[in-house]
Amino acid sequence: MRFRDATEADLAAVVALLADDPLGATRESPGAELPPAYAEAFAAIAADPNNRLIVADDEGAVVGCLQLTFIPGLTYTGGWRAQIEGVRIARSHRGRGLGRAMFEWAIGEARGRGCRLVQLTTNKARPDALRFYENLGFVASHEGLKLDLATG
Template structure:
């Protein structure tokens, strides 16, 4: 299967949320309903306002089978080095393990480089061991400790 990539539009939100809900973590925290909760549209508009991209992976028939968020972050450290943050990486569960996630990440890394980023970073839940192996194969290093403080 060859992949095509394109930027998401608000019309793609039902398929994006379907992918986000299609795993052991997302199944408990996402709400893939018809209609979608309005929070998804608000969040998507916020991503667009800050220039973030939601990149979609399409199969040969043009169906959405993967997605991720790519945010470009300015920084003062390292002489003002701009970095990219990859989040919410998903490949349709029935297609995982076929190299499609690698293709999607490589595409996002190339976009980050085009935008002048000198580094790409991501975080991944501790339970996503398969994803960790994928990221390591692509050259990512577990170089920092990530922490979260939930405010809800």
């Protein structure tokens, strides 16, 4: 297993992972013909040195993904933070420690970039994910709020 930056050739596999849960199934459009917005978003991520789309590669098969974003800030005396989003592990690879290994890798990347903290959000409809993140040492220290601009 290795963790690497995704390529455009990985895009369909990543979208399929994002769609493979009850919430993702309602908001993603996997398939052979992906909507162009996915390629546009991938191009923007790939062009931004503070954004990385990471895949877990098991002998050429994409079996996990996450987006790692580095955010500069003035708080914490100008400290950088890393944001982890879009975390998914293929059903066939769950329960084997891949998620933990992927997070340890991402946290190591954040440390290497000099980040002060790593943050993430998880949907309240995903209690198993919340337990997983807490077992990794993440603390629910803040309330997270989102405003969906697509629904008004």
